[in-house]
Amino acid sequence: MSAMLEVSNVSYSYGRAQVLYDVSFEAAEGEIVTIIGPNGAGKSTLLNVVARSHKLRRGNIRMAGHGTERLSQAGVVKLGCVLVPEGRQVFSSLTVHDNLVLGGYVSRRAGTAKATIERVFDIFPRLSERSNQLAGTLSGGEQQMLAIGRAMLSRPKVMLLDEPSLGLAPQMTARIMEVLGELRRESGLTIVLVEQNAHAALGLADRGYLMSGGRVLTSGTSAELKADRMVQQVYLGAAADPDATRQDPTQRSATGQPAAALSAEAK
Template identity: 55%
Template sequence: MLEVDNLHVSYGAIKALHGVSLKVPQGSIVTLIGANGAGKSTTLRALSGLVKAASGSIRYAGEEITNLPAHKIVSRSLCHVPEGRMVFANLTVKENLAMGAYLQRDKAWIAKQTDYVFRLFPRLKERENQAAGTMSGGEQQMLAIGRALLSNPKFLMLDEPSLGIAPLLVKSIFERIVEINREQGLTILLVEQNANLALDVSSYGYVLETGKILLEGPSAELKANPKVQEAYLGA
């Protein structure tokens, strides 16, 4: 569904990505793991049109989308849940979800999908009229994922969903990510520092180090790899 070939990204004179290539099959969960500053978030930002690729190719559902504006990429059902959640702090939960649906015109679908999000994350239903900025980090992460689901995505990119969240809620959020993949058939590209969790829920993984793909393979094989264990799994 997504094919990235030899992607290079620079911030001014600083090269952030050095020829990243990866594939994400339709219906799968693929993870991108690596240390802070490895280029994981930059990869997602390039895929969603938030930063420009210096060179290389990004193909989504057979179409070249390299350097398309972000709003045009979203309209192709590719959605990015950014690091730090980025909820609209002064808007209520319900208003945040409505913002996610700004490209949708089918009111019946919007109502049905909102109900689905509330079933997926009951805590959001309890707080539907609460300002998003007053909620915990975990609740805001649920809201950021829920808002993305209101855009009717076929491909979901999640950037560090466990960041700054209580361990109990992290487990719950990852269970919901697997549920979304199974129930809605969403293809998911997951960027995550918690490599153990990421490799548990994904079928295939890439290890990114200083802007380059260092290793790739089935998640179970990466989890058993001594180098990965030493560097990322605390073994």
């Protein structure tokens, strides 16, 4: 299995505050990998470094066998890696259609863009009905569909998604997860899915990584993670610091410390 995306020993600081410590993960071609963890774990920071919205200062990131050290954000997109950022950032004052067209700008192949827009409308009929509506007036779920659709327009090999389920009703979340599965099946897309909704994410993903305090605490297949005591603790809100948790998860759960303790570490 060759890695489509290979992230090795990435560290990152905002000013003097270090928030990522030697983070490594990988995703094979056509694989869906999830990164779960509590608020402040460093998940968004990690995706932003991979997509190069943040500078890569320490560590290595390879995509489809290419080093990306020298690449800008646009360079990474051209190589086939696109980020759907947290909070569905669409261009509010542009129509649905124009948002999609802009997403295809980087590939510069007008013919394929048209076909891909058709494909987006197939997958999300609600967007098709609202093609000329201003994106800012779409519902939250519709904006999330548009953000994913726009990312599809760059014809990616790797799609990074930052909390696509945020603020969505369960049915809409289920639909988004279903669409991600379809995209992988039909085009062999590699997907890295950051989620607070561990249940939905582990339901879709092949494998996952649990992050907390800027570190990867554990990784495994989705089935392994679902059964993992640390994962259950983090989401039951009873874990404390990662080292202690690793030594004796049962003990820590007895302390009843809130999950906020995990987030506070990163600060």
